[in-house]
Amino acid sequence: MFSRSVVLSFLAVGLAVSSPDVAAVTLDWDVPTNTWTNANNGSPIPNSYDVDGVAGNDLTITISGQVSKLRTEPVSGTQTPAVMSTLQGGMGGEKSLHIYANVGTKSEITVSVSFSATYVQGVENVSFTLFDIDKTTDSEFIRNIYGIALDGTLIPATFSNLGSAVALTGSGLTSLLTGIAASPDGSSNGNVTISFGTNVIKGFAFTFDNSQGPPRTQEFGLHDISFTPVPEINPALSAVGSCLMAISLVFHHRSRVRSRRK
Ligand SMILES: [Ca+2]
Ligand SMILES: [Ca+2]
Ligand SMILES: [Ca+2]
Known part of the structure; x- marks a missing residue:
């Protein structure tokens, strides 16, 4: 007969099957298909x-703000944004999404990443590293850094692996990364890793700008982006679990009725 422990076993099996461990996923710029395309006039368009490993786009990157300030990166001769390995963050040949711009005071270029709506439960463990946040004549700043929760709430980031050319001030949603020294192109001195940890988000954004001063050419790289989709409860398996529970309750009820008749 179906005892309470049998019912609990069915439920445990159902939950285990319907909540599989979901592996971390990475947008790796070294994968040849992960390229960046601009419009014919050179201005950036969203790239997905x-x-x-499941057919369909998983994240979209949009570059907005004063995109007219974007320039050709002189080492490669390529109009940015572009995927290249001029900046390597001390990782020896790693590619990044390179932003090279002629920015002056209050020139802001915002990078926004949105994860696919097919991740209905959002994603977690979102993490990425920026390369070459540094200072030549003027400091480079990264500000307005936030994740977006499923309900639209803004989530502060956490910062790690700060290179010696980067200073972190402020906290929470007003955290500010400032380039305080020059970092060579291949160096990790201008690195900072930005993460949202166990916060479930559907996207994130940050803004790059210049300190006060005349326009200067400045650049940084957005390295690989990793994230873990939050698993959905499988509706089919939930239905099976409910059926099994209903059947077991019927049996349990009958057995009690029978035992009362004895
Ligand atoms: Ca890579
Ligand atoms: Ca996909
Ligand atoms: Ca820089």
């Missing part, structure tokens, strides 16, 4: 990437 399919990286989780």
Whole structure:
């Protein structure tokens, strides 16, 4: 007969099957298909990437703000944004999404990443590293850094692996990264890793700008982006679990009725 422990066993099996461990996913710029495309006039358009092994795009990167300030990166001769390995963050040949711009005071270029709506439960463990946040004549700043929760709430980031050319001031949503020294192109001195940890988000954004001063050419790289989709409860398996529970309750009820008749 179906005892309470049998019912609990069915439920445990159902939950285990319907909540599989979901592996981390990475947008890796070294994968040849992960390229960046600009409009014919050179201005950036949103670019989407399919990286989780399931057909369909998983994240979209949009670059907005004063995009007229974007320039050709002189080492490669390529109009940015572009995927290249001029900046390597001390990782020896790693590519990044390179932003090279002629920015002056209050020139802001914002990078926004939105994860696919097919991740209905959002994503977690979002993490990425910026390369070459540094200072030549003027400091480079990264500000307005936030994740976006499923309900639209803004989530502060956490910062780690700060290179010696980067200073972190402020906290929470007003955290500010400032380039305080020059970092060579291949160096990790201008690195900072930005993470949202166990916060479930559907996107994130940050803004790059210049300190006060005349326009100067400045640059940084957005390295690989990793994230873990939050698993959905499988509706089919939930239905099976409910059926099994209903059947077991019927049996349990009958057995009690029978035992009362004895
Ligand atoms: Ca890579
Ligand atoms: Ca996909
Ligand atoms: Ca820089």
